[in-house]
Amino acid sequence: MVGPGRAGGSIALAATRSGHEITGVLSRSGENPYGPPLAWDDPWPESDLLLIAVRDDAIQEVSTQVSLHAGSFPVAAHMSGFTPVAALEELARAGVATGGFHPLQTLPDPERGAAALAGSFVGIGGGPRAMTTLTDLAISLNMSPFPLADESRPAYHAGAAAAANFVITALATAEDLMISARIDPVVTRPLVEQAVANLYEIVAESPLTGPIARGDISTVIGQLEAARRTSDSVGEQYRLMAEATAIRAGRKDDIQQWI
DSSP states (O other): OBOOSHHHHHHHHHHHHTTOOOOOBBOSSSOOSSSOBOOTTSOOOOOSOEEEOSOGGGHHHHHHHHGGGGGGOSEEEEOOSSSOGGGGHHHHHTTOEEEEEEEESOOSSHHHHHHHHTTOEEEEEESHHHHHHHHHHHHHTTOEEEEOOGGGHHHHHHHHHIIIIIHHHHHHHHHHHHHHTTOOGGGGHHHHHHHHHHHHHOOSSOOOOSHHHHTOHHHHHHHHHHHHHHOHHHHHHHHHHHHHHHHHTTOGGGHHHHO
């Protein structure tokens, strides 16, 4: 493992608990709780797989550096959902089968991340040998692998970011509004859970409900005014999400009179 941060640490913990052996960990600080420390200049132990869990902009550089140890591992993969597998070209030139292994899950810290991996999906890419190794790893961690081609990665990663972060932005705005109304935001939980369930279970029609979907302009205007009274920030966030929802609902032409 190169890079025992939140993602790398989550995989390391989950892998250890699933019976894998972490043969070595390369960390910038030189310290990690997951396995024997590695150094660039020392011999590396033999292993079945090298996982590179560093920032996207460091993947290519790390690939070049670890290629000096290419005889120690037959397969290497990075853990980015955005960066192409082709970024590991130096390892590929050294005869290593290269791939990508991107858990489609939020990993806030290694302990909670490790617990969240089971039951999650993971995007994998690369050549046949890498795909076989990474599929086996995914299954051993109780994850569901799906193929992720290099050309699909930008749109895939944007979708993942939207699913994880735009939802949080929307719910945080809802929380601000509930608090301004002196109502505990916890009352929205059943509503949110059912709305999400509708999205995944109702495929024949749009799961959108409410005044935007109905075209109830006066109500939408009133909601926007309430959001703006809460704060300028909440008002602007609400306006932007209302605009996006109107586009999704097929009411783009109504946007200007609403906002």
